[in-house]
Amino acid sequence: MNFKNNSQNYDLTAKVNRSGGDKLPVQPIKHPRITVIQEENDEDDKLPASATSLSRALIESEIQEKVDVSSTDNDSPTPLPLPQKLNQDEPPRLKWSNQWEFMVCCISMSVGLGNIWRFPVTVYKNGGGAFLIPYFIIMIVIGRPVYFLELCLGQFTSRNQVQVWRCVPFFKGVGVGTVVGALCSLSYYVSIVALPIYYLIRCFQNPLPWTECKESWAGVGNCNGTHLNPAKTNRSLPDLYFKNEILQELPNIEDGIGSPEWRLSLCLAFSWLIIYLSISRGVKTMGKVAYVTCIFPSIVLVILLIIGLTLPGAWSGIRFFMEPKWDLLYQPKVWYNAAGQCFFSLNTGLGAIIMFASYNKFSHNIYRDSLIFSLVDTFISVFAAFTTFAILGNLAEELGVSIDSVVGKGDLGLIFVTYPNAIAKMNWAPQLIAALFFLMLFFLGLGSSIANAAAISVIFCDYYSYFREHVVTLSICIIGCSIGLVYVTPGGQFILQLVDFFTSAFFIFTMSSLEVIGVAWFYGIYNFIGDIEFMLGIKLGLFWKICWGVLAPFILMFILVYSLIVEKLEYNGIPFPSAAKGAGWMLAVVAIGCFVTGAIHAMRKVSAVSWMDKLRMSLRPQYGWGPRDPKDREDWQIFISTQDRRSFRQRVRDRFQNGSIDTTKAQ
Numbered sequence: 001m002n003f004k005n006n007s008q009n010y011d012l013t014a015k016v017n018r019s020g021g022d023k024l025p026v027q028p029i030k031h032p033r034i035t036v037i038q039e040e041n042d043e044d045d046k047l048p049a050s051a052t053s054l055s056r057a058l059i060e061s062e063i064q065e066k067v068d069v070s071s072t073d074n075d076s077p078t079p080l081p082l083p084q085k086l087n088q089d090e091p092p093r094l095k096w097s098n099q100w101e102f103m104v105c106c107i108s109m110s111v112g113l114g115n116i117w118r119f120p121v122t123v124y125k126n127g128g129g130a131f132l133i134p135y136f137i138i139m140i141v142i143g144r145p146v147y148f149l150e151l152c153l154g155q156f157t158s159r160n161q162v163q164v165w166r167c168v169p170f171f172k173g174v175g176v177g178t179v180v181g182a183l184c185s186l187s188y189y190v191s192i193v194a195l196p197i198y199y200l201i202r203c204f205q206n207p208l209p210w211t212e213c214k215e216s217w218a219g220v221g222n223c224n225g226t227h228l229n230p231a232k233t234n235r236s237l238p239d240l241y242f243k244n245e246i247l248q249e250l251p252n253i254e255d256g257i258g259s260p261e262w263r264l265s266l267c268l269a270f271s272w273l274i275i276y277l278s279i280s281r282g283v284k285t286m287g288k289v290a291y292v293t294c295i296f297p298s299i300v301l302v303i304l305l306i307i308g309l310t311l312p313g314a315w316s317g318i319r320f321f322m323e324p325k326w327d328l329l330y331q332p333k334v335w336y337n338a339a340g341q342c343f344f345s346l347n348t349g350l351g352a353i354i355m356f357a358s359y360n361k362f363s364h365n366i367y368r369d370s371l372i373f374s375l376v377d378t379f380i381s382v383f384a385a386f387t388t389f390a391i392l393g394n395l396a397e398e399l400g401v402s403i404d405s406v407v408g409k410g411d412l413g414l415i416f417v418t419y420p421n422a423i424a425k426m427n428w429a430p431q432l433i434a435a436l437f438f439l440m441l442f443f444l445g446l447g448s449s450i451a452n453a454a455a456i457s458v459i460f461c462d463y464y465s466y467f468r469e470h471v472v473t474l475s476i477c478i479i480g481c482s483i484g485l486v487y488v489t490p491g492g493q494f495i496l497q498l499v500d501f502f503t504s505a506f507f508i509f510t511m512s513s514l515e516v517i518g519v520a521w522f523y524g525i526y527n528f529i530g531d532i533e534f535m536l537g538i539k540l541g542l543f544w545k546i547c548w549g550v551l552a553p554f555i556l557m558f559i560l561v562y563s564l565i566v567e568k569l570e571y572n573g574i575p576f577p578s579a580a581k582g583a584g585w586m587l588a589v590v591a592i593g594c595f596v597t598g599a600i601h602a603m604r605k606v607s608a609v610s611w612m613d614k615l616r617m618s619l620r621p622q623y624g625w626g627p628r629d630p631k632d633r634e635d636w637q638i639f640i641s642t643q644d645r646r647s648f649r650q651r652v653r654d655r656f657q658n659g660s661i662d663t664t665k666a667q
Contacts, residue, residue, distance in 0.1 A: 091465070093158040093628055094283050096359050101287025103369060105356055108294040108447030110377040113192060114345040116301075116444060117415045119381040120388035122341045123321065124414065126334045130324035132382070134338040139378060142555055143342040145547040146512055148370040149519060150348060152528070154357030155366055156535050158628035160458050161351035165598075166625035169605070170618040171518035173598020174511055177591050178351035179459055181507035182452040184587065185350060187480050188496045188503075189452070190275070191487035193445030194267035195416065196438040198246060203434035210241035211424045217245035236395065238420040239413060246416075250490045252574055257491030264488035272481040274446060279454045280470040282461075283359050286454060293447035300440035301384060307433070308390035308422060317393020320403045321385060332562055339559045340504050345377055349508040349515065352451035355458050362632050367538055388414065391422040412493070415441065453477070497571040498580055502587040505563035510591050513556040520548040522619050524647050527640075534639045535627075549648065564588075 096102045123131045153164045162175030202209050213223035218240045222232045233240075243249045248261060278289045308314055328334050343349060357366060389403075395418055396403045423434045453476060460472045487496050519528055525548055529540045569576045569584065576584075603614040627633045646654070 094359055095361060096283060096287055099360075099364060101290065102356060102360055102364070103372070104290040104294040105286055105447075105451070106353070106369070106373050107376055108290040109347050109352055109356070109451035110345060110373055110448075111294070111297070111380050111444065112345075112347075112448035113189070113415075113441065113445045114341070114448070115377065115381045116297075116384045116388075116441065117192070117412065118344060119341055120385045121414050122337050123385055124389075124392075126337055127325035127328040128320050129322045130326060130328045131334060131338065133324070133329060134335045135342065136378070138335070138338045138342045138555075139374060141547055141551050142339065143346055143348070144370060144374045145544065145552055146343075146348045146516060147346050147353060147374060148367070149516065149528075149548065150353040151357045151366040151370055152532055152535070153519070154354035155360045155362065155364060156531055156627060157625075158358050158360075158362070160358060160462050161354040161455065162459055163462065164354060165518070166622040167523045168518045168619055169602035169622045170599050170615070171514060171522070171595075172602055173595035174514045174518060175351065175459075176598055177507065177511045177514075177594035178349060179456055180590055180594055181503055181511060182350040182352065182455050183480065183483075184499055184503045184507065186449060186452045186456070187483040188487050188499050189445065190271050190449050190480060191264075191268055191484045191492065191496065192412065193442060193449055194264060194271045194484075194488070195246070195412070196441040196445070197267040197270055198264060199416070199420070200435060200438040200442070203431055203438060206431065208420070208424055208430060208434060209245075210238045210420050213237060217241060219244075234401065236417065236421055238424070239417045242413060242416045242420075247493060248490045249493055253491040253494045253580065254577055257486070257489045257495060259490075260485045260488045261490070265485060268484050268488055269481055271442075271446075271449075272477045272484070275449050275453050276473055276477040278446070278450045279457060280473050282454070282458075282469055286450060289450065290447060293443045293450070297440040297444045298380070300436050301380070301387065303433075304419070304437065305383065305387040305390070307426065308387050308394070311390065311394035311422060311425065313393040313395075313397030314390035315393065317389040317391070317396065317403055318386060320393065321389035332566070336559050336562055336567070339509075339555070340563075343508050343512065344504050345381060346374070347448060347451065349512040350452055350455060352455040355455045356451070362535060362627060362629060363537075365536065367536055388418060391418045394425075395421055453480070494571045494574075494576065494580065498569065498576060498584045499587070501563075501567070501569060502584045505567065506560070506588045507591050509556055509560040509563070510595075513553060513560060514595060516548055516552045516556065520553065523621065524645065525549045526648065526651075527645055530640065530643050530645070531636075534636055 123129075154161075157164050157166070159166075160175070161178050162172055165172035165175050212226040213228045215221070215223050218228060218237065219233065222229055222240075228237050228240075246264070248258075250258065277285075279286055347353065360366065392403055419437055420434070423430050423437060426433055453473070456476050457469070457473050460467055461469050486492060489495075519525075525545055528548075529544065533539050569581055599618070602618040603611065606614045606617040608614045608617055627636050
């Protein structure tokens with residue numbers, strides 16, 4: 001590749017298709033100073049030192065002129081970051097061994113307990129099939145766009161969820177907030193992952209322990225020999241076993257939450273040990289573990305669906321799932337729950353997606369991958385719901401009640417009551433089927449847990465390179481396990497519901513809203529789309545501009561406000577005491593505090609006199625923003641120097657003033 005000084009044009013014919021897929025046509029980009037020519041016999045594709053120096057000098061002089069002008073014009077475009085070499089001591093980013101590791105890690109992260117546990121429960125609570133309409137709409141206009149945005153941020157910069165905010169330093173507190181949110185979510189999520197371990201140990205008994213009635217956990221007078229007395233209670237044996245024997249659940253937490261149950265505490269510690277072993281060597285081990293956590297659960301889920309369809313009453317349950325109740329579509333709560341389920345399942349707003357994408361090759365086709373991941377996540381959610389409702393139909397027929405009243409409103413009860421109840425009725429190897437099922441639940445939860453734990457660990461390892469990765473990981477696991485002991489107490493399910501509400505409703509929606517606003521409104525949606533075009537060779541259309549610039553920010557903010565004003569803080573219809581609500585609101589204060597602290601820190605680091613100047617400069621890209629690899633960074637600097645980088649407001653203003661957009665103006 002040779003640079004030639006030319007006063008006529010700049011032909012970037014050296015730009016190649018970076019998507020790794022089919023070749024895409026690339027339009028030449030004109031520049032009045034430099035010509036870049038790709039020779040057919042260019043074997044090493046390296047720039048001569050003199051050409052590199054010339055290109056950098058010319059671009060820097062041109063951009064510096066724009067910086068000088070912008071200092072006197074408050075309505076001028078945001079200046080571009082000057083070309084500069086990265087820190088030579090900065091090590092290159094580790095990469096996945098192959099693209100399949102990235103794909104199975106992302107699928108394993110998204111397809112977790114949220115698909116098997118939370119999605120059927122959410123459908124169950126919101127009127128069956130009617131819920132699928134708002135869920136699909138939210139997935140299309142918000143879920144996938146935010147997921148793709150996070151993938152692009154991570155892959156474009158090859159940096160973690162805090163460092164990517166060099167594009168808008170004022171918003172770097174969003175990255176810190178995702179770390180806190182990931183820790184809160186991880187602490188209670190692993191306590192759920194520990195429950196299948198306890199069941200897995202007990203399921204090798206013959207008969208299965210939840211198939212024989214015992215008054216110690218079923219209640220005095222509720223047993224008729226080894227069978228449940230239906231005249232005394234309409235609850236099933238698996239339901240009583242789960243609530244009274246395993247959770248030992250309290251009716252309320254007015255008098256405290258009690259002490260950790262020692263058996264569940266050991267299962268919790270074992271779960272954290274597996275997480276530590278899975279991420280102790282970072283990306284080298286995560287990809288290998290993901291093959292198991294992704295493939296094995298899918299096989300077991302198919303087996304369970306086949307078994308469920310053979311049970312009496314199964315099709316009545318499926319009809320309940322598919323039959324829409326149109327009147328519920330007018331209730332904001334249904335749309336709020338659809339958004340919550342979408343974000344919880346995709347794992348957006350917690351930093352893990354950015355972290356995974358940062359290990360990709362710069363030109364990896366994440367546009368294709370984001371579509372695959374969202375489709376797989378949705379398909380498995382619906383597939384799991386079919387399986388669950390087939391079993392719910394059987395349980396309702398056995399108890400002689402309607403499907404909508406077959407199980408209490410407790411979230412965990414669905415997978416730890418309905419599935420064990422179906423397994424207990426099997427005539428062939430129920431212990432084996434039970435073992436496969438609970439092992440599936442463990443692997444599903446493990447995939448998402450590994451992703452969130454690694455997202456926390458990478459922050460410290462990137463900022464403090466002298467920390468050993470396995471030491472950082474061990475510290476995070478010990479802290480997470482210590483916090484998780486709260487959730488294995490008799491009142492732990494109340495606390496779990498409380499933390500889940502503020503993590504899902506406040507942390508995730510707040511961080512996702514600020515994330516989209518920071519990129520689309522302040523860095524510039526046209527700038528971001530231009531960066532994606534350079535990275536992937538794909539020009540995104542109007543759909544993405546509307547989703548990122550309008551729909552996602554406003555809908556996310558509306559859902560956030562709705563959740564805080566309308567949603568009731570309660571568990572199984574029992575309201576939380578004031579002290580618990582106060583602790584929950586402290587989590588909300590922490591989320592806002594992360595953003596405010598990060599913004600103040602970014603402004604203090606700016607070399608300016610007035611606070612208004614500090615604010616203005618902290619909303620502009622920081623020197624160091626851009627691709628991590630020096631070669632990609634050099635090409636990117638050339639690319640952006642020729643692009644129309646005006647903001648949306650400036651484009652609208654110019655359209656009204658001139659009648660058309662003047663593409664010769666560059667930001």
